[in-house]
Amino acid sequence: MFVRDRAVAEEVVQETWIAVLRGIDRFEGRSSLKTWVYRILINTAKTRAQREARSIPFSAAAGGDEPSVDPDRFPRPEHRQHGAGHSARATGQRPRKSCFGGETREVIMRAIDELPESQRAVITMRDVEGLPSDEVAAALEISEGNERVLLHRARSKVRRAIERHLGAVEPTGAAG
Numbered sequence: 001m002f003v004r005d006r007a008v009a010e011e012v013v014q015e016t017w018i019a020v021l022r023g024i025d026r027f028e029g030r031s032s033l034k035t036w037v038y039r040i041l042i043n044t045a046k047t048r049a050q051r052e053a054r055s056i057p058f059s060a061a062a063g064g065d066e067p068s069v070d071p072d073r074f075p076r077p078e079h080r081q082h083g084a085g086h087s088a089r090a091t092g093q094r095p096r097k098s099c100f101g102g103e104t105r106e107v108i109m110r111a112i113d114e115l116p117e118s119q120r121a122v123i124t125m126r127d128v129e130g131l132p133s134d135e136v137a138a139a140l141e142i143s144e145g146n147e148r149v150l151l152h153r154a155r156s157k158v159r160r161a162i163e164r165h166l167g168a169v170e171p172t173g174a175a176g
Contacts, residue, residue: 001121002045012048016041031138038131038139042121104165111161112154118142119154126151 003009019040027036112120112128118140125136137147
């Protein structure tokens, strides 16, 4: 998440395990062992990223004022015909079997790689690694509310990339 080169990431993992082995006697049990190890990993990766001059300030990557989902995707009250929860731009088609193929997976991973650092960290830990919300928040030292906001923004951006890939999003300005 924090370093872009696989070789550097492997070195970070090795440095993390060394730090875990050296510091295991200082583990106090205030969090799960997994969260403690993840925190060491993140600190090691951030330190390495700074050394490699690749870090982005965490606060600068919050996502800005952009809406996480384009408001045009939701039906206006006068056009509600599908009931609550349906997108105004839904194609009505089921995803093709190719949706689960390697090409779509590449689109997803590319979209995740292009996210701001904070969003990339949260979506990777939650959706790729499968960590629960409270552990992600603890590992990143953010509030659970902030974790939810970052995850929502990240998932929205990845969803837009998938929709573009599958052709499910109409061009801006098209009738919905």
